[in-house]
Amino acid sequence: GCSNGNSSSSSSGTTAQIKLKSSFKNSAATDKNATKNGTLKLAEVADSPFQGISDPVLASNAADSHVFSPGGLNNLFNVDKNYKIIDGGLANQKLDRKAKTATITIRSNGKWSNGDPVTAKDVEYAYEVLGNKESTTSQYSSDFENIEGMAAYHKGTASTISGIEMPDGEKGKKVVIHFKHMSPSMKFSGNSFIWGAAEPYEYIKNVPIAKLASSEQIRKNPIFTGPYKLDKIVTGESTSWVPNKFYYGKKAQIGHITINVVSSNNIVKAIQSKKYDSVVPSASGEVGGTSYKKLKNLKGYTKVGQPALSYSYFAFNLGHFDTKTGKNVADSNKKMANKSLRQAMMYALNVDDVAKKFGNGVAWRGNTLIPPVFTKYYDKSAKGYSLNLKKANKLLDDAGYKKRNGSKWRSDPKGKKLTIYFGGMSGNSITEATYQDYLQQWHKVGLNVKLYGGKPMEMNSFYDLLQKPSQNKIDLWTAAWSLSSEPSQSQLYGETAPFNMGHFVTKKNTELINKMNDSSAWNDKTRTKTFKQWQEYMNDQAGVVPEEFNYVWQPVNNRVKGFDFSPANNELFSDLTLTSSKLK
Amino acid sequence: METTSDFLNIKDVNTAFKINGKYYDAISHINLTVHHDEILAIVGESGCGKSTLATTIMGLHDPSETKISGEIDFEGTNLLKLDEAGYNKFRGAKIGMIFQDPLSALNPLKRIEDQISEVMTYHTKLTAEQKHDRVLELLKEVGIVDPKRTAHQFPHQLSGGMRQRVIIAIAIACKPDLIIADEPTTALDVTIQAQILDVLRKIQSENHAGIILITHDLGVVAETADRVAVMYAGQIVEEGSVEQIFNTPKHPYTRSLLRSMPQRDNQNDDLYVIQGNVPSLQKMSKIGDRFAPRIPWVKPEEHEENPTMHEIEPGHEVRCTCYKNFSFPDQVGSVKA
Amino acid sequence: MEENLNKHSNISAADLDRLTKEASEEATPSSAKIVWNEFKADRPAFIALFIVVGFILFVMIASLFINTPKMMETNIMNYNISPGTNGYTLGADAGGRSIAQQLIVGSRNSIGIAIGLTIISSTFGICWGLISGYFSGYIDWGMQRVYDFMMMLPMTMMIIVLVTIIKNYNAVSLTLIFSIFYWEGTSRLIRSRTLSESEKDYVAASKTSGTSSLKIIFREIMPNISSLIIVDTTLSFAENIGVETGLSYLGFGLPIQTPSLGTLIANANDPNNITEYWWTWLPAALLIIVLCLSISYIGQVVRRSADASQRQGAAEQ
Amino acid sequence: MWKTVLRRIMIMIPEVIILSLLVFLLAKAMPGDPFTGSINPKSDPAQLHHLMKMNGLYDPWYQQYWNWVVHLFHGNLGNSYQYQEPVTRLIGSRAVNTIWLALLTTVLTYCFALPMGMFAAKHEGKLPDNIVRIYTYVTYSIPFFVVLVIGIWIFGYVLGWFPTTGSVSATANPGLPTAGSHLYHILLPSILGALFGTVNVVQYLRSEVIDAKRSDYVRTARSKGVPEKDIYKHHIFRNSLLPIAAFAGYSITGLLNGSIFTETVFSYPGMGLLFINSINYRDYTVITALVLIYGILNLLGTLLSDIILSIVDPRIRIE
């Protein structure tokens, strides 16, 4: 999944004020008849019609992966609660550090929903689609060139990927991938080296890869490997599903599942008027914190939730991107280069209050850059930045940011006027209210912070500006990331990461980030330690500071039984049954 | 059928319009009779109530905006007592009407044939075919050269004269006894005017209808009418045969009108000008001679207090007594204009 | 020439003052006065006029006493506070900002935009229509092609595209963008009336009197379509208030920091606000309705009085 | 007549070209690019650049425009960046929805407006007329989207009578049920749109009828002895309805404008909603195509009106 960052999350205290379970173990008995003949109605919250690209390689939008989720998204691997790949899924994976290979073995009864077996070629073909020069995917990244021969294939100089081997032939069940070097992140789902899904080669082989995204096979009649198969699709609006009898795992029980797109403006009303059993279960969160307040007391629904993969953050503009070397460079003469200034600004904020007010308990102040969903790596003890005006003032005073010549505002240590431009994307009224609140807080410590352009920016313009190799218009901003289930930080804050839009680079940071994936990281304990160290370092440096964490939560109608959307549940859709034919 | 029986008797008719909540008489105390086989011309200046009289006979006034009193006796029926449906039995069937503006009087979106046959639909039991034949017949009767083609055309495709002929065709479609023609030729050229008047006269003699011809053109009256009623400010001031009116006009107004016409014999003289203006409805005096203000040199005592019609010879009636010693100032030479 | 006249006229220079005075005593009231009388006679219209003028004045004056940046500061503790509490007469919005104050400033902004838009688009549209209607030939042909083109433009879409292009647009640039598109209707109306007006003989008379084209257009023809202009302007004023609102609703109008009736109504974007926090949008919606109703009512009265004077003219002819 | 139509169409061509160039340039001038929105930690900016290059987005504008025009002549409006689908197909599927919505709205508009306008005019100045006039005042004054929002809230959510999203139910069986479901989905937005769209028609019809009532040909009809109700039927209504027919074409502009709001509120996947989405995603090809299509539809609307009018009115019938 991905988020365009537009949904700046909203938020609460140092930790969540509520505790939600990730499952709803309904005590009512399953109504066999209702389950067999009934329809589970799910909503997909999206403000635009979904695009309808069922192929996970080509999809670029969360809505697509959501509306096709009952089909299982052709996922190869089962995971545990830390998103670590475990055996038991459609395929198992074995890493060989010495030989620098990953071996993927497909289970013998793995079948597509049209009855075709899942073959080695299906696994291999995913890489072909991904790396093809003509491919329209946006999922390809240079990380994949870690696979032998991928670079050549991507350039178009080779017609196959030499590093991917099918020892039992295309129809076999085994795939061996040869890497240039191995990374500990390969153990986790969502890493950027091993693609976690298969492509139905036989079914789509006649479609040129460039045309795949618009082909009938992908749009109209896609096939899947999951518990349900697609029954009908109304482009952009809805999908409906029936049990897939070829599914290798636990058999699906509900006769129909429908997924309808509902706009974010309407979702609360739609749930309140009991049009839907729930929203599509997902890790990125369908209903936000504001809705929680409105839905928490809704009769007939139970709330389930788990910490989100996403978080919002503040980032400072600290350097530029050198397009020649492809590296981020820190500039010591940037306005925000002073660490005390940055810390002071963070101490001046009342994120706790804001989160409490608007987060309704499902959002709270983030205390570190790794969100709590990564139970293993998350540094619970990190303090983060809570409101402390005194400290903020002191920091500023000590660093030489003083009010001079009777001015209302502090000037910089050299005595020059200091105006800081803050950037944020437009969103709902709460987003904007929050920005105003932040500005007020900064004004309280005497910092002349202004909203860049006088108002929140439209998303496109915002990223357009931030992605320039060098910009001096916005000094700090707030936005949000949705993380992959593999929490390596190199793509966000690494020295060469183009998404490191604040250009925060230090030796220590580079070192720590590299360490997250070097050979030492094969040892889970070491890796955990590295993560903790990095979090501590980042918090101290305040180059990028977390704003809020939040729960992914959703209301589930009480007629639904067996709902559990924790990552460790690999049979989410198969488990579901209904206890009555009507919504409760 | 040489009856001269009067089939239309208008007795003491008043029509008042509501203007700003008050009623004002547009025509007052009109008495008129129309006979078969005659053309009765009504002349008078613009605004004197000619059209009002016509539409009163046709019952075309909005009852909520007008007040009508008196009696219009048409072949034994008092038209003013009829309801809408009753009136419709007469309109189109027994009374036909011809309007002034031939373009706007025809429905622009209907073919000529439909507009003519419509009137037959309501008053005859003719079949569609018969109606079609009758339409062609009528068009021929009013002098249209190519009836077939014309029947199929729309009003805008016809010239003014042709349109007026079509309207006449509509008016005579059901052979009415009475045809009211309200300024049928004002919008037309002289040559066409002459033709239209010929058609009217022909129809009158063929159908033995009575025609009320409303006009302000004295020449038309002189050429066409059998009898003439001269109206001034809502009243009839003089009535008589054409000869009586043109040869021995009595009422000062009639005489003034005739004198103000450019004629062969006054080519180089100034024309006579009637002083003052026709009073507007609201300013019309209720009592006394309405024409008196325009002949100020006539002494008040020569006027009647409540002018009535005086029959001075058979069929020739004049309102008020002021006609008796009337002479124009320049002829007297004493009164300054 | 002068002797010529003097010879034939009994009036000499000495009589001038007396006669002028006599004439002015008999003078007919001007059309402005007729309209005013019409208003005085029509009570609801008078009330509507009173509401509109009074409201605009109130808003203009009251907003002077409101510190807008201060007003727009968030006070998150008063998030969506309901009317009547904490001294918020009309409650507060999600930012804890007083709705009442925003209404005042917002009305000023919205009315300002509407007035600006009306002035710019009407002035331009009227001139364009007059010129295009008066002149025939290539000028008119060219100007009509522009109409055709404008007619083709999908307005809302074009405005949205333009709004997204201009990075830091504000009330002024927004007004200008709107103006690009909203002159056309007025202009067409004016043109067709000008066309028929130009055919009247008084225009020919002016031409033969040696009056220049521009003078004929603006001094002769324009006063004759003034009632149309007034009516159209009032109606488009009412309409223009709605223009900005709709775009704000779609998210392409004024930024929230610049309160307007549009941004306030945009609160209704969220269905929850519709029911739960109705005070965030309903007063603005009602205000627009009342305002637009009043203005269009005034437009009707003006139209009627214009008609009446025509009727009066017709009756006396 | 067809000659005239053809000529009108020929005149349209330069207008469409100017519009296309204008829109193309404006779209390009918008900040951001089609891939700005898809940044997330997993996507590789290098790949995004690769995609940009592949799609020719780094070419100079005239090159891009030229390519676009060349493709256009092959009936190819390009690919949507967001939907990765040919624009023609994408818009085609949305256009169907918008057209149905517009069609029903138009039908309902006339269903509401005709009786209203005629009734009001027939009873000019009386109670029914005043009611209709108040109705038109009010609908004229309330912004359209407010009506939509209140409508969907009351009838969609509180009363639950109508669906609130989408164009068809996901579970409807093929055939009649699907068609029914489509109809059901556009009913509420159409009714709301129609309530709104009536204003112009009602006002126009009312004044037409009043004019017709006072016209000379109606007086002629009266003098023919045509009963009052037939006068209304054959003369007044007929004559005032004909010009109304031409409104259908002109109303296209209004419908298209309205579709942007209606589809947004009802999450109805038509062209209007597609436009708003495409704006947010900088989907140039779609934006350009939509503006162009709307422009051409506007043109065709006026053309249609003129044709209807010329067919219906013998006075301006083009020979």
Add this chain to the structure above:
Amino acid sequence: MSLVEIKNLKVHYPIRSGFWNRITDSVKAVDGISFNIEAGETYGLVGESGSGKSTTGKSVVGLEKITSGSIMYQGKDITKKINRKELDYNHDVQMIFQDSLSSLNPRKRIEDIIAEPLRNFEHLSKDEEKLRVLQLLDIVGLDPDALYKYPHQFSGGQRQRIGVARAVATNPKLIIADEPVSALDLSVQAQVLNFMKKIQREFGISYLFISHDLGVVRHMCNNIAIMNRGRLVEIGTRDDIYNHPVHIYTKRLLAAIPETSVNNRQQHRANRLAVEEVYREQQDKYYDKDGKAFPLVPISPTHSVALPKEVANKIIKQEGEVKA
């Protein structure tokens, strides 16, 4: 030298059609007419509706774009705009319109209406101008209190007199009167006609008097031109036209005038029908193949008729015989 000499004047209105909207045809509103207006005389232009009378009149004042031909005034062709400017032509030539209401700007007070030409041509002080307007009102017989009234507050005759006042304000040499009385009632018509004659006597103005009412024309004009389908069919003095009409069209027109002499109306009618009959029969003789009237041929010093040469010669001979 005549005051105005019109030579072979043509005014064609283009009809555009076809694919490229090109001029495919034209309405020949005025199709080659020539006549001269002498100073101080009233020249009558008569013809049925649509025959091109107004177009001719408008061309003479310069309101119409001329297709070809010339209109000479003081030795210059005033169909050219520069010459009009140079001569201050509109100062010397004015127009009175048929519809008095529409020719007076309803939004202007009488003072401004009458003063309009003064403001354009003579630069008077405010008082002078007012005095002049008052004098003009006096001349046309209106009270000074008309000064601040609007056109609709006057009767048709009064309005027409205001139109005249405006026309004479600049003391013009020629006034084009396009059906100045057709819209008026008899009594009012008389008033205006008298008045126009009076002005002419006093100021020595020439009129081009356009009308379709032959009675009025006879009353007003010394010289008359009969127009038919854009061409002249007969010109001559009043006597020539009314007493010795030659062209069939003229005869027909004259015969159609209703007579007020009731006593011989039968006779008049019979006469008219006879003329009508002749007209129907002989029509072709008087028009060429295209239905156009022939060029004018003088049959006496004052009298010209549109006839083929031979016919004209025959008539001239006959006349000569009669005289002899």
